[in-house]
Amino acid sequence: MYRLPLRRLATRLLVGTALCAGVLTLDQITGGQVTVTAPIIGVAHAATAAAGKADAQFKAIYTKEWKWRQEEFKGEDDEDSSDTAANRLPKVDAATQEKRLKVWEGVIKELDAIPQADLSPEAKVNYGIYRDQVAVLLASQKFKDYEKPLNADSSFWSNMAGGARRTLHTVAEYKAFIGQMNDMPRYFNEQIVNMRAGLKRGFTPPKVTLAGRDSGIVNVAEAKTPEDNVYYTPFKTMPDTIPAATHAELRAAAVAAITKSVVPAHQALLKFMREEYIPGARTELAAESLPDGKAYYQSKIKEFATVDLTADQIHKIGLEEVAKIHAQMLDVMKQANFQGDFPAFLKFLRTDPQFYAKTPEELLMRAAWIAKKFDGKADQYFGYLPRQRFAIIPVPADIAPFYTSGRGGPGVYLVNTYDLPSRGLYALPALTLHESAPGHAFQMPIAAEQKDQPEFRQKVYISAYGEGWALYCEKLGDEMGMYETPYERFGMLSYQMWRAARLVVDTGIHSKGWTREQAQQYLHDNTALADHEIETEVDRYIAWPGQALSYYLGEMAILKARAKAEKALGEKFDLRNFHDTVLKLGSVPLPVLEARIDRFIAEGGKSPYPAQ
Structure with missing residues (x-):
């Protein structure tokens, strides 16, 4: 038997691990000291080892999938996808969609094989967030949301036009953007094939919501000159850090890409929307009227x-x-x-x-x-x-x-x-x-x-x-x-x-x-x-x-969590600390938010950031 002072760091770590693992209770902590027997130490070490193994297993899964996901969607949103801009647009054809389905099915199986009880507290939070995220992606693939890549608020072509207004800084970024424009006919055609499949099975937005939604396509397809096209926007004002001669080269390449790729792609899309998609779109409004609509x-x-x-x-x-x-x-x-x-x-x-x-x-x-x-x-x-x-x-x-x-x-x-x-x-x-x-x-x-x-x-x-x-x-x-x-x-x-x-x-x-x-x-x-x-x-x-x-x-x-914290903490409640705790989470499912505020209360309402 070993009697160790509670204030010692090693004991604090051991107590924390044992408490988290459920092998040591607060009743065993008395008088500022902890009585630790060799079996408990062995169990605690085993729990620590198990947590380390489970955490590593989880990290390997999400690291691999996240890296794959960034490459898979590279070009769709370069601000969030990787450090280097893509010179192409992502693949969206049916074969690619089926591959994504299989990948996320496999990830869910791998996640479910992890002994969740062995995860460390922080890893448990991350696990809940990540599994929920992948489950949403998987459900979207199963219902083939990619066959309906538009709604009354946004669409794949309007999202791209919005991206064309972003500021570019380097020659590499300009060249990548030109590459994306040149890849547009292939990308738009794959989207059209998907939309045609959705049209065939009645999986479209309701027709009433599509009236006038082709105006953004018209603006690109019928721009008077390449320089008037929204896709030329980044080339109108270019950084002084790029030589003037290179400015001219990049602008010439942009004009060629808009003329040979961007405009024809939008013309083909406009024809499809006006002659096939909008006339054939469903008339029912309810999501529950879609295939397998209730689910x-x-x-x-x-x-x-x-x-x-x-x-x-x-x-x-x-x-x-x-x-x-x-x-x-x-x-x-x-x-x-x-x-x-x-x-x-x-x-x-x-x-x-x-x-x-x-x-x-x-x-x-x-x-x-x-x-x-x-x-x-x-x-x-x-x-x-x-x-x-x-x-x-x-x-x-x-x-x-x-x-x-x-x-x-x-x-x-x-x-x-x-x-x-x-x-x-x-x-x-x-x-x-x-x-x-x-x-x-x-x-x-x-x-x-x-x-x-x-x-x-x-x-x-x-x-x-x-x-x-x-x-x-x-x-x-x-x-x-x-x-x-x-x-x-x-x-x-x-x-x-x-x-x-x-x-x-x-x-x-x-x-x-x-x-x-x-x-x-x-x-x-x-x-x-x-x-x-x-x-x-x-x-x-x-x-x-x-x-x-x-x-x-x-x-x-959020209001429910705040009211709970105010009531539990009383005078200790600090609104700034509450807000900082909510915001530091990032973007999480609501049950994760509620659990974090429970922890905020248990910790006495302290700031989630280290004291300066």
Whole structure:
């Protein structure tokens, strides 16, 4: 028998290992000392060895798959895929898709063979995140989502056009981009073959959501000159670090690629969309009307919400939350001293000129002013601030008519200046907090800065977490004093209502037989959204089943976790530490978030970052 002081590091490590392994209880720790018998030491060493072996087994699996995944999708999103830009686009043909299916099936089998009980605490967290991630990828392959590479919000060609607007820095990056343009005919043809297969089995977005969605293709296919084409954008202004003679060579190569590859690829796609795809698209709206539709919609609920809830359960939650928020909206309406009923107040907000910018520049400047107001409050609510800043720019004109009111991410906050009478200034503070800081343009860079975490946590976006956080930021704006008038606070509540109503609308459309008009009317009656925005949003929900569920369910999980921590910690609760703990996680399924906050409580609410 050995009697060792508890304060000694070696004993602390042994006690921690034994506690985690379940071979030593707190009852065995008395009087500042631990009585450790040789058998316990042997068991602890065995547990440590088992954890090391299980951790190594897990790391080998995810390291191999992640490296393969980065190469497999290289060229699709070079910012996230690897250190070197690809001079080609990824393969998307049926044989490649079948190979991906087999790979992820194999990975799941390998993961399930790991003795999870032997994993270290941190590896258990990573395991849960990673397995869930691969399971989503596998489900998408099984349902052949690649045969429907578009929705009312985005498409493979619009994503590529968006990428064409990025800034390039080196000769290698320019040459890689030219290579991608030259590979476009092959890539587009493979996408068309996949879409034709989906068309044959009724696996398409509903026809009503496709009207006008070929405009982005037209803009490329019918550009007056190569220099007018969106794909020439990176070549208009080139870095001075590249010699002038090389500028000319690269521009000539870009013109040739646009002429010989980009434009013909888009012309072929446009012909296919107009003559085959749009005319033959399904007329039913519900995801449950797709092949194996009930299982498909449930898989989308799991993908976007990361929880095991049924459509009926989510619909009920939505109805309850809509009623709660409506009562709050009525209170704010009274604070504004409005003389009239709720529908009249909504009409007032939708039509009174005081609530709308006169020019695109005014809308952009107001957004910038709101973002700077947050900067002045940031250190009161967050201990860790991201290094990356963001620009505020208008949504490109070719996609603006069908785009959301705004979108944010690493380095950018896009503001839609199309149809200014649809962009209420009373909602701009909530939109800005959601899309810029402390929302998407704040959260995503922090996730990328967590270099101690595996890349599959740094670079993968989980909607329930990311959108839940951004929606939480809108509500947090009330605490931060970001809403200066009753109208702006109503705008925040209208956005909360919008996301709660999505729970009702998404499940209504995809599981309860709702019509497009019924969904539009529900949003019209319950939110202050402009009718144009309601139309684009409903089409997005119809064509992108499940995604709209992530926002409010994610926010509810964060608010629930915060309330639990506040109650448990009392005066020890530090809001900055809570926010830092949530953000340091990266992008994770909601059950992982909830478990981490339980640990935050058990640790006394301390900051997740080392003391400076």
